[in-house]
Amino acid sequence: MKRTRMASYGLCLTLALAGCSGAANNGAGDGAPVVDGGTFTLGLSSDPGALDPQMGAGTSLFTVTQFAYDPLVSVDGESGEIRSALATSWKAEGTTVELTLNEGITCDDGSALTATAVADNLNFVADPKNSSPFLGVFLPAGVKAAGDDASRVVTLTLAQPAPFVLNGLASLPIVCPSGLKNRAALTKTTSGTGPYKLVEAAPGDHYTYQVRDGYTWGPDGATTATKGMPKTVVVKIVENESTAANLLVSGGLSAAQVAGPDSARLEKAGLFTAETPALSGEQWYNHAKGRVTDDPQVRLALTRALDLAQLQKVLTSGKGSAATVLATNAPAACPGDSVSKSLPSHDPAAAGALLDQAGWTKGADGTRAKAGKPLKLTFLYQNTSGSGGNAAAELAVKQWKAVGVDATAKSQNETTLTGTIFGAGDWDVAWVSLNVNSPDQLVPFLSGPAAPKGTNFAAIADADYTEAVTAAAALPGAEGCDKWLAAESDLIKKASIVPFANTTVRTFGKASKFETPGQLVPTSIRMLAK
Template sequence: MPFTVTADDTSRTVTIAMSKPYGFLLNTIGLAPIVCAKGMKDPSILKNSSSGTGPFVLTNYQPGRSMTFIRRQGYAWGPNGAATSAPGTPAKMVLKFVTDETTAANLILADQLNAAVIKGPERQRLNGRGLDKVGSAGSGEWLWFNQLGNRPTQDLAVQKALLMAADLPQLIKVSTGGIGTAATGLINARPTACPGNPLAGQLPEHDLDAAGALLDQAGWVEGSDGIRRKGGATLHLDVHYVPSVSVYAQPTAELVAQEWKALGVQTKLTADTTTALSQTMFQTSNSDVYLEPFGGNLPTQMVPYVSGPTPPDGVNLAGINNAAYNSLVAKAEALLLVWRRTSRPGDPAPLLRPAGLDPAARYRDVRTDAVHFATVLREYGIRPELPRGDWASAAVHLVRMP
């Protein structure tokens, strides 16, 4: 979402303006980087050092090896008054780039590292040492069925049959080293911007016989050799994955191939580098199935990957064209933010005329439950209820009515 940022030194404020109504501004406004005047004047210094106001200052950067930070003296403007003068605040921190998890685990056990991100089997070795740990949500493997070109995976019946033939709980177990759980949405970041479980009831149950019946109906008939064919063509799928992403990627791909073989589907497993898979996904589209971790922080980030232009003109990598989803995207919600620097007795709240609404729709105000016609809002506006006093602010959350 394009945005502009302006600063006012006199009022000591920074204003972020979106190019159009955006429902996740409160989730993302803190992600906008603020570079101090020194860095703005000479951006080249940002290659190896920092120019900001955080509790630590980057003093040394060795690409691919490490980053060194020292404590900022006098820092006392953190959340709830957090300051670097607090006991236990380190004078220096060194962030090392250690790509091998066994090496990282060994360094922790040898007291040469204070912390590390461990995703693979080394977790089991570290769990028995009584170390403190913090869990975080991450993405497991996604199955993307390529619907571009004249491919078997273009047929929804084939997609459903492949899912029914796969033992999803077992795939989750293998792909996460036995600690993962089923996804509850497209977004894995926590806390979630949109709570709920939109995937509930959407996935078919594991049923190999029903999967075979679906393929029979679609014309893919199993021969005496156990292989399915249609019009002389073999049901053969090219499955791409990236071993370097996770130690569990290859066994997961092999389990997928094994389960689909039982259905009469032949598979070719193609191990890619991240660069090669990216080229296949977003340039050539030359594969049938992608097995790749995926995810984002907001639902809006997923929109171009599951709708709209396809490669190489867009990033809708599987060629998805779901009319219901496209309609819901077009009915996106609107969040209006308003603030007032100073006020005098009797001053009315500012009048807002939202220009990004669908003129043919009605919108419900989430707080008041009032329903407004978009044409009325655009023509006559809406006055939000602002608290008394200076620097008052309020949010108006509008949801399109069905």
């Protein structure tokens, strides 16, 4: 078996298309006795929407997907080694990848999962006509898959070498044959091999899952027979962070992410915490023709108008740090620093001069205009950053106003924000954090077809970046890291993308403990005696 670094992706909207990263667990729960048959209630800040696991890119959907679906391989969150899941062995050489499935894998309807069905999954995602957001992210473009049911071997033929192909497969959920035949049903039901099966869906309120007996093919051999695993999982939608914190303290929730000031009282309450490093501040501009931000001078001016170091402190409530690379999740495939020497410096006077050069001149009221059109921006950010996110957004609007830009900040939940940037496109600036640990998974977001035809929601078209990542992808694994980081740096210098804050995401647990290597791992959940 080949050792490789894990990659994943989260639109940590954060858009999370998923995340797989190192996690540190601490707090209450160490040494506490586990109990069987309990109910684990997980609080999510946004509804996952349609439940088809291969057709959505949001963090909430990816979180619930883990309960009902499995990937082909898993990853050790600390070492970065590829481990077993649906497949027990694998090899990747050149443009060929072979994976041998475990014996006895069954779907939640009792049917067997075959190699042919797995190949059908991969070919579905690989077909551009299906518009899966995972194409080019978890599965390289141009892949063709075939399955041999007798040997249980799935063979992938790549269009070109892909240095982190196994990493991507670790985050690609596999759908069972019944779901492949009736994808419409997947929007509100499950059809997977995962440790749990969806038994009730009340969109906007809760989703209930029941454990599956006989499940033995979890990450690195995990099973549902392990003592302490919950019998029932209830995913409850709780948009307000303070409400989630109150429910944690009272026992109304077993787990929830809390990032703002409420986290301090949860720490004092002695709750269990699982920590995951993440890129939390990442600014995108809409490059689409007709938007004011399609002008590179405007993008650079808007960036130089901001005190990014100050924004980082406010956004993370003083607990974060400066961004270093775009693919930051640990264990990072390409560690280093592509950011600090590339970020445009804070200089409001230079920002004003750039806007003057672009034809946006200040009026008597201090707001800039061009050909009679005021310089107005629609600025989107997600509602899960707590009071720090609100304060940082207000600060950004104030700093833009100081150079004559009229920006309107809009806080949106993940479902709405994802729909806007991938669909209608009515935005100019957005704070959307893509959490990955392999730089190749960012390529579809930074180049290629623009949304809604592709995942390039910012409509970035940079020939230099495309050339650079093509050269990087031709090198095996970490050998191409210098080229990957140089490609990132060039985009950052141009203010095509502006990463400005890292933080540690904390998931608190009440009478439970678990692991969060990017996403909560269902087979790691243990219910504790109260």
